[in-house]
Amino acid sequence: MTLVFQITAIIFIAILLRVGFQIAYPEVPIDGALTKLFVIAAVVIVAVLTFVHLMRTKSG
Amino acid sequence: MLRLLIYSFLLITLACTSEAAAQANVLKECGSQYQSAKTANELAGQSWQDFLKACRARLAERPAEAKPAEAVPASLAPAITYSHASASLASAVLAINASGYAFLYSRGSEASGYGLYSYAILRNGSQRSAALLKQIFTQVKDVHSLIASPAETNILFVPSTKEMGRRKQNDFYKNEGNIRRFLSNESKSSAHYSFAIAGQLIAAICNRPVDEVKSLCNGDETSGPYIVTYAKQIGNTSPLPPPFLLVDLTPVDESAFGTLVSSYLSQVQEEKFDDRKKIDTFRNTLLNLILHSARSLEPITAALLGIVHQVNATENLNDSGKK
Numbered sequence: 550m551t552l553v554f555q556i557t558a559i560i561f562i563a564i565l566l567r568v569g570f571q572i573a574y575p576e577v578p579i580d581g582a583l584t585k586l587f588v589i590a591a592v593v594i595v596a597v598l599t600f601v602h603l604m605r606t607k608s609g
Numbered sequence: 610m611l612r613l614l615i616y617s618f619l620l621i622t623l624a625c626t627s628e629a630a631a632q633a634n635v636l637k638e639c640g641s642q643y644q645s646a647k648t649a650n651e652l653a654g655q656s657w658q659d660f661l662k663a664c665r666a667r668l669a670e671r672p673a674e675a676k677p678a679e680a681v682p683a684s685l686a687p688a689i690t691y692s693h694a695s696a697s698l699a700s701a702v703l704a705i706n707a708s709g710y711a712f713l714y715s716r717g718s719e720a721s722g723y724g725l726y727s728y729a730i731l732r733n734g735s736q737r738s739a740a741l742l743k744q745i746f747t748q749v750k751d752v753h754s755l756i757a758s759p760a761e762t763n764i765l766f767v768p769s770t771k772e773m774g775r776r777k778q779n780d781f782y783k784n785e786g787n788i789r790r791f792l793s794n795e796s797k798s799s800a801h802y803s804f805a806i807a808g809q810l811i812a813a814i815c816n817r818p819v820d821e822v823k824s825l826c827n828g829d830e831t832s833g834p835y836i837v838t839y840a841k842q843i844g845n846t847s848p849l850p851p852p853f854l855l856v857d858l859t860p861v862d863e864s865a866f867g868t869l870v871s872s873y874l875s876q877v878q879e880e881k882f883d884d885r886k887k888i889d890t891f892r893n894t895l896l897n898l899i900l901h902s903a904r905s906l907e908p909i910t911a912a913l914l915g916i917v918h919q920v921n922a923t924e925n926l927n928d929s930g931k932k
Contacts (some may be wrong), residue, residue: 570899573892574868574896576863576867576868576871577865577867577868577896577900579866580903581863582903582904582907583899583900583903584905585903585906585910586899586902586903586906589906
């Protein structure tokens with residue numbers, strides 16, 4: 550998993566989370582703190598996926 | 610034959626047992642009513658025997674568990690065993706079709722005949738209190754502009770110090786600046802939120818409080834805001850038997866107030882207004898969790914930025930020292 554791929558995945562997941570939140574809670578304004586949370590959540594998701602991918606390739 | 614005898618014996622035993630249990634329930638209920646009346650000094654010289662006789666007659670008149678709230682005299686209300694009063698008050702409420710706000714200028718001045726009575730209770734003039742009022746004035750219409758009959762209306766009172774013209778009320782409080790002024794007490798000439806009436810309402814609710822309102826009664830000046838809904842005017846009765854619907858916004862993030870107020874407005878239209886089915890939802894809990902996580906990130910980010918800044922400054926100092 551290249552760094553470029555990881556960064557792209559982070560951006561994509563963060564956008565997905567933001568859009569999902571906006572659809573689920575249209576009345577809640579999305580501020581800077583919420584955007585930061587979505588980015589951090591995306592980073593965590595990508596980190597977990599990378600870890601799982603590494604473990605699988607290592608064992609395989 | 611023997612089998613028939615055994616069945617008859619069992620039936621008689623069962624009937625006797627249920628009769629005894631019903632008697633025990635009557636005694637238990639009357640006993641607790643007597644204790645409540647005694648504590649409230651409302652016995653007026655009545656002995657236990659007289660009270661029991663009257664209580665038995667009263668209970669015999671009451672069809673099992675469902676009795677309209679209007680049939681309970683106000684003077685008897687404090688003596689009602691709370692757990693039983695709960696069901697009777699809940700069933701008394703007609704289906705609520707709409708909610709409308711109105712200003713409350715003194716305790717006990719609420720007009721009668723409304724389906725439900727709600728109160729916006731604030732303990733301070735903070736940003737959070739202003740956020741709740743903004744949501745109320747935005748999402749709830751003026752009660753006088755509603756088409757629904759009063760019996761089908763939940764009237765949401767906002768305690769206020771002075772009466773103001775209806776024309777001025779329209780859209781006046783939708784402006785955030787006007788809400789801030791309404792809460793700040795800056796100008797003595799204009800109307801502002803009455804914390805005194807809010808305090809009186811809290812005192813009435815917290816006179817022998819039930820579990821549903823414990824969080825309101827145990828709160829301090831920094832807690833809240835709250836919305837309390839009751840089947841009758843709070844101003845006229847104290848202590849108040851349940852059911853209550855308390856929306857405690859203390860643990861809720863300010864940005865979620867709109868969602869919570871909207872859930873509350875749906876909740877009061879439910880058959881049982883106090884069952885919180887529309888308020889304690891997964892959607893609301895998740896929103897609160899997300900918003901709290903986002904707010905708790907702010908100090909962490911600030912701390913990390915502070916550390917980075919400190920490291921950079923130290924490195925720069927070292928570099929300049931070497932040169």
